[in-house]
Amino acid sequence: MPGVSKTHKEQRYGRAFPASRYNDPRGGRASGLDRNVLRYRAAEAALYLYYDDDVRRFMRESVYPDIPHKPGTPAPWQSDKSLRLAGLFRGVVADARREKRLTAEDADGLNAILENDARRSAKLKDAFGHAIEIGMFTKEEANELNELLDYRNGIAHRVHELMADVGRSYAASDYVRRSGLRYKGDALDRLRAYRESLWDRAASKVELTLPWNDLVFETAERVYEEELKRLEPLILRQIDRANKADAAVDAECNLRGTEFTGDLDPRFPANHRRSRPSYKDEYVPPTGHLTKRGAEICYRLYDAGKSPLAMARMMGFSLRAANNRKRLWTKAGGRKRTRAPIMRYDLEKRVELSLE
Known part of the structure; x- marks a missing residue:
């Protein structure tokens, strides 16, 4: 056999999972x-x-x-x-x-x-x-x-x-x-x-x-x-x-043509808690915890039928956290739950719009 090896690409725009020391939502346990x-x-x-x-x-x-x-x-x-x-x-x-x-x-x-x-x-x-x-x-x-x-x-x-x-x-x-x-x-x-x-x-x-x-x-x-x-x-x-x-999973993570673009993107900064306040244009990585807005985006993705693994990759947290969120989503009623309103943002003007 000619051998099997993984390709490791350079992280040019920050880590895909900032709150973890692993580059995979499944963590460090070997498959x-x-x-x-x-x-x-x-x-x-x-x-x-x-x-x-x-x-x-x-x-x-x-x-x-x-x-x-x-x-x-x-x-x-x-x-x-x-x-x-x-x-x-x-x-x-x-x-x-x-x-x-x-x-x-x-x-x-x-x-x-x-x-x-x-x-x-x-x-x-x-x-x-x-x-x-x-x-x-x-x-x-x-x-x-x-x-x-x-x-x-x-x-x-x-x-x-x-x-x-x-x-x-x-x-x-x-x-x-x-x-x-x-x-x-x-x-x-x-x-x-x-x-x-x-x-x-x-x-x-x-x-x-x-x-x-x-x-x-x-x-x-x-x-x-x-x-x-x-x-x-x-x-x-x-x-x-x-x-x-x-x-x-890559096909699941493709959100083109869905509502989850722009300020509703899973990685939108308002969806994630930061470790400390940002200063000017300084980048502050998220802690891995979701804001209330981020939790609602997560639930809406489950409403759309996304799997926990795809959710973990889109939101940037662990598979364990994605499974926990799915249990909370199921407990809240699943697709029959009442959707919570979330704040919308104008990305060009960088201002808050209204709750939707």
Whole structure:
């Protein structure tokens, strides 16, 4: 499966639900779809860590020993991305040193860290360089495989960033939009394909070593792979149902051609209590509580047949509050209740008109 991730858009005009820390009226409780997506990613992560380690082991134990080590051996092969980032790092350090934002001692220390990191992974880089020479990989394939191996570090050390897009909180949404690490739904399939092709690529080129790890991990690998196959069609069905449900709610929230426009719009400021008085053009978010006028607008929307979920999205409060309002509306008589008069406003002149 190519992976499933949510799109988090920037909140340019304030939060849709100002009184909540969640961007969904249903709150922070995970849906069945969210739970299955997280289960899917957890199984992916376990397999990815193992496949990554297996590829690295193969390169170190089968390819690296085949390198003819001679005096004057050239520097280890590096991927295009590694060379570019190392060059950028050295440039940033040099600029900071020239502008006296770094002392000479600190600049030398940072460059030493870069060199130590390069030496630490020299064996793997040598193995990739030799693999390119003997025709195991093209340069493009080696670059791609190295990017997949680098993605493993994100899974191991920054897993919170890879799972953040499933969350409903504004904090998670803001984090996803600003984070440099993104969940890659196709990464496991690509890494698996490279891993399965290693023996065919290396046949007759290097001396192969039979791995013991595969026998030990065999049961876990089979269970995880079966779990991915089980969850994939289930998640796709849940996505289809969720999209249809969202489309139905979006249609309910479309108030064009109804009376709920202008000063009768559910989000009209007079419908909501504010946390404090506004000053001039300062925006003060509502507290999530309705005024008497807002409560009547809410009841009129229920008169029009709107669902609680659509109501919550239109009014900007939680689904729980929408259900409570519906109970009060039913207790008041539902569609047979006596409609309360509300103050009307002239939006152009910004003045009150009369009760209607």
